[in-house]
Amino acid sequence: MEFSHFLSAMTPFNIALALFGVVAGTVIGSIPGLTATMALAVLVPITFSMDPASALILLGAIYTGAIYGGAYAAILLNTPGTPSAIATTFDGYPMAKRGDGDLAVALACFSSVFGGMVGAIALLLLAPPLSKVALAFGPVEYFWLSIFGLSLIASLSNGNLMKGLAGGAFGMILSTVGVAEISADIRLTFGSQVMIGGFGVVGALIGLYCIPVLIDLVATPERHLKVEENVKSVRISEAFKIAMRSKFNLIRSSVVGTLVGILPGAGGSVAGLVAYSEAKRTGKDHQKFGEGEPDGIIATESANSATVGGGFIPTLVLGIPGTPPDAIVLGALLVQGVRTGPAMFSQSGSIVYTFIYGLIIATILMLPAGLLIGRYAYKSIVTIPKAVLVPTVGFMTIIGTFAIRNSVSDVIIMLCLGVFGWLIARFGFAASPIVLGLILGPIAEQGFVQGWTIGAATNNLIGMFFGRPISQAIIAFTLMTLILPIYLAYKKQPHKEV
């Protein structure tokens, strides 16, 4: 924790790495189909010739930028650039449609920087005690956490509760297709090998979110996004003011994001969803969420950026990666001969602390870099004629989906899902519940089966599922989240859509 490490992080080389990493990461994250994991995997060999701390700073900066960059496509194209930005589409795209796209992008930047700082500071000051949180989360807690995430479906589906739940269930069924993770069966492939790999989340995201938007864009002559004639730079201070007004939301979501990031296997998408759910439940204007409420973006973007720092906690302290990009960082460290795990903070303390300070610097650098890139991105998306925008994005979806697993069948599946998603959206079935089911289904299933196995073996099923304090807290939050929309639905007029 000494100041000397901060100084070693501040070398021109490291700062240049941090800046480059953040910019490169932002660009990569904004392209749907390209994930932070992919970018890191390619750049790891470059780090072999660097010293470990600088290598970590580069990788961490790319990761930070990528999580932020996912918001661009989410806001401007309704397509999460990375899975962590799913919840950003809920309010980001509506804001863009009504002309507040630049505001949304600026908000995303401020929130990401704040969330990233909270995560990084938690890593710096509280890593060892917080790593215990990672361990305290057992299968049952993961199960209840996924149920909590799924309960968001209920509150998202204003008035279309049954259809939303059906979509969620459908998403969960989709998640079971292929080789079962925790048992030895192969499910729902109907004897064909095409579906052995199942429905990848990234491909499904692109299909269900982006393709319907494109299908509708070609069909009408209207512009994609409304353009205001204002001077763009004014909106940065406006965004700042809005963020300051929602201090509590910002802080709470960042803390939530850090905690969820600590849980191995959860990741930015779950963090965004949980933070969004809480922001909606406790917000002054529940109804506005989902129609372009800035607080929604503040919640999701700060939470998913906080997972960067949070995810490094179990990675560095326990040697267990919090998220897939963390796993790559672990690999890079191992090659350098750095032993992660309990010994790391004591033996390789200088590397760790220099890295953490570097991460903080990268997060700070994201503010000017992000605002600049964001403004540029917004301008280009808004001014490009639709005739060029649509084919470009369409081309991007094809190449992006292909790049996930180098498979053409993935692209075909993505397109099929896209057409299907467009179709059912016409008749009241939204895409988000399906995606939620797809992401949370495996977590729910594994948590349930593992919890059941342990509980049955120790003759403690009830105690297992309902007797653990963390589980009880999560169950309580879930109930609170569920009661609100059911209550609202009850209050509404009888002839609503079901």
Add this chain to the structure above:
Amino acid sequence: MFKNNETAEIGRNKMLKKHIKNTVAIIAAATSFASIASAEINGPVNYIIPFGPGGESDISARLQQPFFKDKFGEDMVVSYQPGGGGAVGWASLNGLNGDGQTIMGVNLPHIIIKPAQKNVGFKTDDLNTFYMFHYTPDAIVVTADSPYQTLADLVADAKANPGQVTMSGSGKASANHLAQIKFDKLAGTLTTYVPFKGTGAAVTALLGKQTVAEWGYTTVGAKQGDAVRMLAVAMENRHPLFPDVPTFKELGYDMTGGAYRGIALPNSASAETTKMWSDMIAEINTDPAFQKKMLDGGFAMLDVDSAGMKDFMAARVEEYLKDAREAGLIK
């Protein structure tokens, strides 16, 4: 007159056939010379890991990466193709270019057990595995503060409370699972196996005390250091990194093995290319610096090259299928 024409025609056919034969022979010789000459690498090679990042396959590939660049001058690009527990990658292998620029990691027992269970898109023999370069020996791991000081303690507890000793592990019908089944048979115990997605998750469960023990590998012991204690390892001799940990054999249980990892080429690759790769990996494998890195990580070295692969695989196939059948995992 007829006869003359026929004879002439037969004669002409014979000449034609001879010409064709000669031409074919020349072409064949030329191409085989060409392929011998072309058994070399041009540009970066693509090393596909059929899993997500962070696992043992990834780590061992990452360790090979700098040595490859050093010895052969080309970049080794590690990419991931997860899905189906490796099945997606292996099913796509033979559709890839066999020119030697693309290789893929393979794992035992996965590539033997999976095709035996259901149609996964490939058969064990389809994969042109040319080298097995390491294995991670099975090991029982407990936390440092666990009441089990020795393997005997765990066995005693399991015998006294059948089914109540919970052991985490990675996947079902995997190396960990097969090890648990085998040990239960040898020791006459009944433990409960709790499957997790990957070794990382299994270790987390152990450290968080969700289960009382873990069926893992020596790599877990290396990574977690003092936070865990290994009760036994499934090796012939003790691992150099853990001189205090007995082998299962020493304690009276005839168990050696673990998860084996190797590399394969698409089966359209020529014999020359296969031999070339086998030699290259062998060279990395015999480098003392590489061996040290692997051993420090808890891996155990192994050298089965393309020549010895057939017998090695045949022995493993017999062993794994027998174990799996007895365990009821396959029919």
Add this chain to the structure above:
Amino acid sequence: MGTSSSKSQGQFGSLFISTLFIFIGLITLYDTTSYSDRDSQVFPQTVAIILIITAGTSLITRLLKPSNEGGFGEGIWWRRVLFISAMFITCFAMPIIGFLASGVIAFTSGLIAAMHDKWSFRTVLIYGCSGAIIMVSFFILFKFILFVPLP
């Protein structure tokens, strides 16, 4: 419009999709009977039942209370069809004619589908060139910088 609620596009579509989901749930349940491990059956069975119940409820309530909600709305059909079929054709063509060539198919069709204004020589030139630049830059980015093996 002239259609009554119970025959409107929205009504028919909603009922159709609900029925489709019920069908999917039933298929899932049927598939679970072939699993060897009890553990793999629990989750799909539970979720399939949830799907059937929720889709069924939606079906029944919509039948009892028909409304006009939903439907395909406005929009020019041939453009949509062109765009989507071009994307599919691109996928099938990719292994045969390579990535860039099939990408051209997708891009051009998308261009035609999305272009609502009149074409002029200038726009053809500009859009065509920018399209080419975009495709080539993405191709380079993915194939040579990120080492993605595009056909």
